[in-house]
Amino acid sequence: MDANAKIDGLAQTSLYRKFSIAFVFMSLVPIVLLLYIVNFLYLTPIIDKQLPFFKLTVLLVVLLSLASFDLIRRSMVALSSFSSNAKQIASGNYSQKVKVNDRGEIGDLANSFNTLTDKLQNKIKELESSKRLLQNILNKIGSAVTSTRGIENLLELVLQTLANGIDAKSGAIFIFEEGKSGFMMKVSYNMSDNLRKLNIDPEKGLISRVVGLKKLEVAFDLSTNAAADFEYRKNLAKDSIMAAPLIYKDKVHGIVMVCDKMSHKTFNKDDIVLLSNVTAQLAVAVENHELNLDAEKTYLETITALAVAVEAKDSYSRGHIDRVAGYMERLGKAMKLDEETMKILKSGAILHDVGKIGVRDDVLKKQGALNKEEQKEMEQHVIIGVNIIKPIRHMSTLCDLVRYHQELYDGTGYPDGLKGKEIPLSARMLKICDSYDAMTTDRPYRKGMDKESAKKELRAKSGTDFDPKVLEEFIKII
Secondary structure, eight states: OOHHHHHHHHHHSOHHHHHHHHHIIIIIHHHHHHHHHHHHTTOHHHHHHHOTTHHHHHHHHHHHHHHHHHHHHHHHHHHHHHHHHHHHHHTTOTTOOOOOOOOSHHHHHHHHHHHHHHHHHHHHHHHHHHHHHHHHHHHHHHHHHHOTTTHHHHHHHHHHHHHHHHTEEEEEEEEEOTTSSSEEEEEEESOOGGGGGOEEOTTSHHHHHHHHHTSOEEEEOGGGOGGGHHHHHTTSOSSEEEEEEEEETTEEEEEEEEEEETTSOOOOHHHHHHHHHHHHHHHHHHHHHHHHHHHHHHHHHHHHHHHHHHHHHOGGGTTHHHHHHHHHHHHHHHTTOOHHHHHHHHHHHHHTTGGGGGSOHHHHTOOSOOOHHHHHHHHTHHHHHHHHHTTOGGGHHHHHHHHHTTOOTTSOOSSSOOOGGGSOHHHHHHHHHHHHHHHTSOBTTBOOOOHHHHHHHHHHTBTTTBOHHHHHHHHHHO
16 A cells, blocks of 8 residues: 555544554553663663663653543544534534533534524524425415405405514504595405404594504504504504505595414514505505406496396396395305305306396297207307306406306206206206296296295206205205
């Protein structure tokens, strides 16, 4: 093995082994060499005569060298342990601690290193938490975009993200609604459900200052702060409040409020900057939403007028829309459907036949059976109806109701031949309500059935035309 290979091998050995080799060459070898020279040259008698304590001195030097070796060895062992633990931490095991018994500088260095790794571990946890929060935000954005609730999902997303970012315990967004005296709580975060019904008076409390001055306000020590006495008494907050107006073109559309820092401290400059930036963007979103609502309201009123016009074509079907809407409302309540679905059912009952505006009068008013060509034209009314209501974005569920209300439970209906629970529940409900009204309404070519006969006819088609479970609920309310 050449000299370079030996040097490389020595470089790869442990720190403790390197020190041991160095100690032997620096301390023990010179002592042994000295003793050898003394004995080899027969200098022992002379040394004993001139230096009577020579051997004792040599022994003392050896003992002191060994003591020094042990002292330095302990430091080398600590450094070696430090190096081994540090390698594990560097490989990604951040829970690993540097464990040394040294109470000196090396111990201090190990403690400092452990403190740094603790801080690093905390930062990693914060990053992982931020990652989970971001994933949650992205999921909520997807829900907000596709939900029929629209702006409420978006407001909830913004509020939750804002509260987490500011480290606030709770928060709320109040929106001014036309026809109401104050601001209604639109969404809340970690607040009592009872507060959702709270109508905030813009003439009282901190909100009064925010609306009047049209600028962000902060209040703390609420129990003794007269400026926020209203909010404190209403249990909106206990320690501190930060509120900012949603202003667009000098009009206050609403207020964003975050309450009570987790740390029980007041809101700082960074919190104020964050809330200011968020409210500036959110005000634009709320304004656009209100404009869209106005446009959609106008459009909905227009197509409702079309639906009434379709009904007016046939004098014998007048009142059909109102009656079907009434049946749908009663059936929905009996089935304990939520408020949002109930709105869809009512609108669907009004607009389900709006597509008949595109069907020729001679087909629409024909008293006898339709031929194949006429039947095909009649079936197109559900497609026409969907195309008419499609621009109303927040009523996307209504499109399913209009399109599928002529589907039959056994799959023989139109336009797509859906079967059973493939048909949306709202469409299955409407099919029953619509059919019952048709059965009990007088026509030029027949008299309407009485209630019991109509019930019998419906039951006869249970499982073929109608969903059996929904049908039983309908019969209970008639």
